[in-house]
Every structure is written in structure tokens, then in C-alpha cells.
Amino acid sequence: MNMQGLHEKKEGVILSVRNLSTSFFTGSGEVKAVNGVSFDLEAGKVLGIVGESGSGKSVTAYSILQILTHPGRIVGGQVLYKGVDLAKFSQRQMREIRGEQISIIFQDPMTSLNPTYTVGNQIGEAIRLHTSRRGSEVRDRIVELLTLVGINEPQKRADQYPHELSGGMRQRIMIAMAIACEPDILIADEPTTALDVTIQAQILELIQKLQDELGLAVIMITHDLGIIADMCDDIIVMYAGSIAERGSADDIFYNPHHEYTKGLLHSIPTMEKTDDMLIPIAGSPVDMLAMPAGCPFAPRCPSAMKVCMTDMPEELEIGDGHFASCWMNVKDMVMAEAGEQHE
Amino acid sequence: MNENNNIVEVVGLKQYFRVKTGFFRRRNLKAVDDVSFAIKKGETLGLVGESGCGKTTVGRSMIRLYEPTAGKVIFDGQEMSKRNVTHMRRNMQMVFQDPYSSLNPRMTVEDIIAEPLIVHKLFPKKKDRHAKVVELLKLVGLSPEHARRYAHEFSGGQRQRIGIARALSVDPAFIVCDESVSALDVSIQAQILNTFKKLQKQLNLSYLFIAHDILVITYMSDRVAVMYLGKIVELAKTTEINRNPIHPYTESLYSAVPIPDPITARKSQRIVLQGDVPSPLNLPSGCSFRTRCPYATEKCAEETPPLIDRGDEHYAACWNR
Ligand SMILES: Nc1ncnc2c1ncn2[C@@H]1O[C@H](COP(=O)(O)OP(=O)(O)OP(=O)(O)O)[C@@H](O)[C@H]1O
Numbered sequence: 237m238n239m240q241g242l243h244e245k246k247e248g249v250i251l252s253v254r255n256l257s258t259s260f261f262t263g264s265g266e267v268k269a270v271n272g273v274s275f276d277l278e279a280g281k282v283l284g285i286v287g288e289s290g291s292g293k294s295v296t297a298y299s300i301l302q303i304l305t306h307p308g309r310i311v312g313g314q315v316l317y318k319g320v321d322l323a324k325f326s327q328r329q330m331r332e333i334r335g336e337q338i339s340i341i342f343q344d345p346m347t348s349l350n351p352t353y354t355v356g357n358q359i360g361e362a363i364r365l366h367t368s369r370r371g372s373e374v375r376d377r378i379v380e381l382l383t384l385v386g387i388n389e390p391q392k393r394a395d396q397y398p399h400e401l402s403g404g405m406r407q408r409i410m411i412a413m414a415i416a417c418e419p420d421i422l423i424a425d426e427p428t429t430a431l432d433v434t435i436q437a438q439i440l441e442l443i444q445k446l447q448d449e450l451g452l453a454v455i456m457i458t459h460d461l462g463i464i465a466d467m468c469d470d471i472i473v474m475y476a477g478s479i480a481e482r483g484s485a486d487d488i489f490y491n492p493h494h495e496y497t498k499g500l501l502h503s504i505p506t507m508e509k510t511d512d513m514l515i516p517i518a519g520s521p522v523d524m525l526a527m528p529a530g531c532p533f534a535p536r537c538p539s540a541m542k543v544c545m546t547d548m549p550e551e552l553e554i555g556d557g558h559f560a561s562c563w564m565n566v567k568d569m570v571m572a573e574a575g576e577q578h579e
Numbered sequence: 580m581n582e583n584n585n586i587v588e589v590v591g592l593k594q595y596f597r598v599k600t601g602f603f604r605r606r607n608l609k610a611v612d613d614v615s616f617a618i619k620k621g622e623t624l625g626l627v628g629e630s631g632c633g634k635t636t637v638g639r640s641m642i643r644l645y646e647p648t649a650g651k652v653i654f655d656g657q658e659m660s661k662r663n664v665t666h667m668r669r670n671m672q673m674v675f676q677d678p679y680s681s682l683n684p685r686m687t688v689e690d691i692i693a694e695p696l697i698v699h700k701l702f703p704k705k706k707d708r709h710a711k712v713v714e715l716l717k718l719v720g721l722s723p724e725h726a727r728r729y730a731h732e733f734s735g736g737q738r739q740r741i742g743i744a745r746a747l748s749v750d751p752a753f754i755v756c757d758e759s760v761s762a763l764d765v766s767i768q769a770q771i772l773n774t775f776k777k778l779q780k781q782l783n784l785s786y787l788f789i790a791h792d793i794l795v796i797t798y799m800s801d802r803v804a805v806m807y808l809g810k811i812v813e814l815a816k817t818t819e820i821n822r823n824p825i826h827p828y829t830e831s832l833y834s835a836v837p838i839p840d841p842i843t844a845r846k847s848q849r850i851v852l853q854g855d856v857p858s859p860l861n862l863p864s865g866c867s868f869r870t871r872c873p874y875a876t877e878k879c880a881e882e883t884p885p886l887i888d889r890g891d892e893h894y895a896a897c898w899n900r
């Protein structure tokens with residue numbers, strides 16, 4: 237296939253994930269980590285993914301890039317990047333996509349940085365692999381990138397090893413590597429978890445700058461609803477491998493239509509000091525090896541009905557671009573229709 | 580014996596690392612530079628600050644994973660030393676920042692959680708140990724079936740909870756929680772924070788709670804210490820520091836908190852501190868914050884401001900505020 241074509245066109249839907257399913261085939265059974273997930277990412281936009289820990293956010297990202305670890309594999313669906321299905325790509329083809337078109341910054345920088353090479357070496361490798369820069373050009377670019385992500389004394393830091401840097405600095409090294417080749421899409425998996433808020437603000441500013449200048453589309457995976465509110469145009473809320481709800485930032489924050497989303501919003505601590513206990517969502521997370529038959533959230537849902545225990549709800553469009561998978565919405569709709577007929 | 584009500588006191592703690600800065604040159608990196616504070620029994624001290632400012636190093640030095648360069652740590656009235664460290668560590672645990680590299684992937688969850696029990700010879704019978712592990716798994720919101728699985732089979736947040744269960748296993752009196760909830764979704768975060776608080780009330784536990792999330796710090800902490808480049812620049816009661824931050828760094832820190840509300844977020848301009856974070860290898864003279872500080876004067880370059888009580892135990896280190 238022609239890779240050249242992939243660099244053009246920077247508007248409209250750039251990535252379309254259709255009915256994606258990914259499982260881990262473990263000794264104790266199949267873990268359906270991602271279970272029929274669909275969404276669109278528009279060029280130049282920021283899409284946030286929030287959700288329960290273990291709900292499949294990272295695995296969704298890894299599936300897009302085909303960097304799943306054994307025993308995980310995509311079992312169905314499509315990952316359409318500019319209309320081309322990446323799920324069908326070989327690892328060799330994916331190597332040209334990764335880093336050049338779609339980059340990822342990981343939740344944990346230590347697993348993706350090699351402890352035996354200096355950080356400069358590792359950034360240099362990314363540059364040499366994906367660009368024609370050589371020799372002193374590479375060194376210049378390394379220093380430029382380190383400066384861009386806010387690392388002081390870049391010349392000196394480039395010669396240090398990952399373990400000599402703090403967690404936050406490592407994360408910035410990761411970002412420098414990810415943007416080394418100016419990709420179209422940046423997937424950021426908890427990019428600022430290790431950073432204090434002033435540096436976090438810098439990084440978010442940096443991502444927005446890159447987004448403006450390069451038309452970069454961003455998938456922002458985070459638990460921090462503050463970052464989500466601040467950065468994202470659209471939001472996906474995941475629960476147990478499925479999308480519970482998706483829509484614009486305002487839809488999700490001001491008009492949530494899934495009990496899990498509501499529960500999430502209630503769990504956030506506030507700036508007011510209180511002695512009250514926080515209000516977590518009751519119950520415990522689903523065992524992914526023994527998923528309930530119906531809606532995976534039903535066992536914890538305060539408004540669960542009978543049908544919720546037996547049947548998985550379909551995604552319903554509540555408003556323009558606002559979708560939720562909850563039987564309550566189906567019920568409300570049916571009631572509303574019945575009411576209209578009555579009049 | 581311990582006369583005051585402090586579980587732990589840190590006095591003039593310095594932790595320097597020798598790092599390579601050239602082919603032959605080695606220099607001291609002052610990760611923690613003359614830090615003192617105390618934590619009362621049943622109290623939580625929040626610790627926030629710039630990435631790389633030395634928070635983790637403070638925690639690690641306190642439980643003596645490092646031999647301090649200078650200063651001392653007094654735990655329950657007794658100074659820690661090389662000799663009594665194993666014994667003391669039973670009462671002080673740390674939940675590590677990085678749930679990936681701190682858990683051995685070849686061990687089952689049960690092995691990981693039970694390890695401190697074996698080290699400290701608690702629950703010698705295997706059956707009792709297993710029961711304790713199950714109890715701990717439930718406490719942190721994991722299911723007993725998880726005991727037989729391996730750490731690499733879990734998500735970041737799940738691994739974080741394994742680390743918490745492990746720290747709680749020996750019923751310590753003091754726990755360093757290093758970014759313990761930063762990998763968790765807000766609901767599980769709420770659950771874990773409630774658990775930390777409940778245990779604190781039940782067992783009169785004390786915490787050094789390291790986090791970058793000011794909302795979490797506010798919720799958890801009785802007092803908050805703010806660090807910048809190896810030093811504490813402000814320390815006060817949580818409500819006091821929220822309402823009336825004195826140090827310019829604290830001020831910018833609190834103004835940069837992302838508020839989980841899109842309309843507020845759109846209205847408020849994100850305040851981004853200008854200037855580079857100086858390298859701990861090459862600290863500026865005087866106050867380390869002056870290179871980024873909007874209020875800096877000549878004096879700031881000449882002399883390091885001391886941490887002074889501004890009244891009602893609100894300490895701040897700044898010449899101009
Ligand atoms: N190598 C693996 N083997 C078996 N199961 C796995 C493996 N990796 C992930 N899983 C499972 O897949 C599910 C999704 O994991 P994933 O890492 O995507 O969660 P997440 O939403 O990113 O969570 P977190 O917010 O904690 O990072 C989890 O239930 C996890 O247990």
C-alpha cells in the first residue's frame with residue numbers, strides 16, 4: 237500500500253474505530269479487555285478517554301497501534317486510519333505507522349525507556365529510525381526536543397540514564413520521543429500522572445501548542461477529570477471493556493445519561509476541606525473473567541432493572557453525537573413515545 | 580520514651596547523590612537539602628511539589644532505603660540507624676510511586692502481599708497467611724480470586740492496589756504513600772482514600788501523603804508541605820494553605836489546579852509558570868525559586884530565605900511575601 241497518501245488531508249475524521257474487540261487468552265480463560273468499542277477521532281481535536289481502572293482504556297490504545305502483549309490479540313473490528321484498516325496491517329507495516337503517523341506516550345515511562353542507554357541515545361534512535369537526519373543534526377534535534385518539553389540543561393540531561401531522572405522528567409523524555417517525528421495522532425496514556433500541576437500545565441500547554449501548530453489529533457487517556465474538562469472536545473467513558481457513554485465535554489459533565497458516568501462525577505474530591513467520606517461507586521469492579529450476562533455495570537447500578545441483568549443495552553443516541561448504553565434511556569424513550577401517542 | 584505526640588520526626592535531612600556530569604567529573608545532586616518536619620500520631624502530612632523536587636527521596640530516606648547524607652529520622656522517639664532498621668521498618672511502610680517496576684512480575688499477587696508477613700515472621704501458618712491476604716485484597720477492592728494471578732496481568736490501577744495491600748499487611752503505624760492513588764480512576768480513588776482514612780481512625784495511623792493532585796492532597800491532609808528543589812518552601816494547615824498561600828510557588832501551584840468543570844475551565848486561563856526549572860545539579864544562588872518568581876528581588880539571589888512561622892504555624896520561606 238502507498239504510505240505517501242497517509243500524510244495528506246488534515247480535517248474530518250482521521251481515525252475511526254469500529255466495533256473493536258481485543259481479548260487476552262490467559263490460562264484462566266478469555267479476558268475480553270475491549271468489547272465492541274466504536275468511536276471517531278477528528279483531526280486536530282482532543283478526545284478524552286476516562287473510565288474505571290482495568291476497563292480497557294490502555295488496551296484500546298495498544299490495539300490501535302498493535303502493540304498488544306502476549307496473550308492479547310484483536311479478535312474483531314476495524315481501526316480505520318484515513319480510511320485504511322490498520323487492524324489488517326502486518327507488524328512490518330505498523331512500524332511505519334508507529335512514531336511517524338501515530339505516537340504514544342505511556343502511563344509508565346520506565347517500562348518504555350531502556351535503562352541501559354542514555355536518554356539522548358534513545359531519542360536519537362527514534363529520530364534516526366523515522367527521519368533522514370544524521371550526525372550532528374540528530375544531536376541538535378535532541379537538544380531542541382528536550383528544550384521543547386521543558387528540560388533544562390538539555391545537553392547535560394541527554395547524557396544521563398533514565399534512573400537518574402525523576403518520574404516527571406522521564407515522562408517528558410517520553411513526550412520528546414513521541415513528537416520527534418511530528419505525528420498526526422498522539423495517544424497520551426496518563427501523560428501527566430507523575431507531574432506536579434505547574435509542570436502538568438506546561439505539558440498540557442505544550443500538547444495544545446503541538447495540536448495548533450501541527451494539526452495534531454490527541455487521544456487523552458486520564459483519570460483526572462480536571463484535565464478532561466480542561467483539554468477535551470469529546471469524551472468517552474469506558475466501563476469493563478465497553479463504552480458506557482460518549483459525547484461532547486458538556487454532554488458528559490452536565491447531562492450524563494449513564495449511572496456510571498454520574499457515579500464518576502460524584503466521586504471527585506473538591507477544593508473545600510471536609511471530613512465527610514467521599515462517595516465512591518458502590519460494589520466492586522467486575523471480574524473480567526466472569527463477566528455478567530447483561531450490562532456489566534448492572535450489579536453496581538443504583539437504578540438497575542431486571543432487563544439490565546440479562547441483556548446488554550444497545551448504544552442509543554440521546555442528542556447530537558451524545559451516545560449512552562443504558563436501558564434507562566431506552567425506557568425513557570419508550571415512555572416518552574407512549575406519552576406522545578396518548579395525547 | 581517518646582514524650583511528644585509525634586510518630587516521626589525528620590531533622591535536617593540531607594540526601595545527596597553523586598552523579599556523573601562529564602567523563603571524569605562527579606558532582607553532588609542535592610535531592611533533599613536540609614528538610615525538617617514532624618508528623619503526629621494519627622496525622623496526615625501532605626507533600627506536594629515540582630516533579631523532581633525530592634518528594635520520593637524524602638520518603639525513601641525516611642524508611643531508610645537510602646543512608647541519609649546528613650540529618651536524622653526519629654521514629655516513635657527512637658533514632659533510626661543501620662542497626663535497628665529492619666525492626667523499625669515493620670512499623671513504617673511505603674507504597675511506591677511506580678506500580679510497574681516495584682512489583683516482581685514473576686510473583687503471584689499472594690506472594691507479593693504475603694512477603695512482608697514472612698519477612699517479619701507474622702502469621703507463620705500458611706492458612707492464616709492466606710486468610711490475611713484475602714482480607715487485604717478485599718480491603719483494597721480486589722477479589723480473592725486475584726491472589727493466584729501474576730502482577731503483570733493487572734492494569735496500572737490494580738497493581739497500585741496490590742502495592743497498598745502489601746504495605747498494609749504488617750499493620751504499620753506510619754505509611755509513606757507515594758502517588759498511591761494517581762493511577763486510579765476517581766471512584767476507586769475515592770474508595771482507597773476512604774480506606775486510608777478509615778484505617779487511620781481505627782488504628783491511629785499516620786501518613787506522609789505524596790501526591791500531585793491538589794484535590795486529593797486537600798481531602799487527605801491535615802497539614803501540607805510544599806517542596807521546591809529539595810527544600811520545603813511552605814508548610815501549613817490544609818485550609819490555611821488553600822485560602823492563603825504565601826510562597827509564590829505555592830500560589831502558582833494552587834492556581835494551576837485543573838477544576839473538573841468544563842465551563843470553569845474554559846473561563847479560567849491556565850497559569851503557566853515562566854522560566855526553566857533549574858537543575859538540582861546547578862542550583863541558583865539564594866532562593867531556588869527566584870529564576871521563575873514574579874516577585875524576585877536582589878536579596879533573593881544573595882541569601883536563601885529561611886522557613887519562618889508567619890503565625891499559627893504557617894511556615895513560609897520567602898523574602899518578599
Ligand atoms: N497481559 C495481560 N494478560 C491478561 N489480562 C490483561 C493483560 N493486560 C491487560 N489485561 C486485562 O485487560 C483489562 C484492561 O486493561 P487496561 O490496561 O486496558 O486497563 P485500563 O483501563 O488502562 O486501566 P488503568 O486505568 O488502571 O490503566 C484489565 O482487566 C486487565 O486485567
Ligand SMILES: Nc1ncnc2c1ncn2[C@@H]1O[C@H](COP(=O)(O)OP(=O)(O)OP(=O)(O)O)[C@@H](O)[C@H]1O
Binds near residue numbers: 596632636637676
Ligand atoms: N538514585 C538516584 N541517583 C541519582 N539521582 C537521583 C536518584 N534518585 C533521584 N535522583 C534525583 O533526585 C532528584 C529528586 O528525585 P525524586 O524522585 O525524589 O523527585 P520527586 O519529587 O519524587 O519527583 P516526581 O514527582 O517526578 O516523582 C531528581 O533530580 C532526581 O533526578
Ligand SMILES: [Mg+2]
Binds near residue numbers: 293343425735
Ligand atoms: Mg491504563
Ligand SMILES: [Mg+2]
Binds near residue numbers: 403634635636
Ligand atoms: Mg516521586
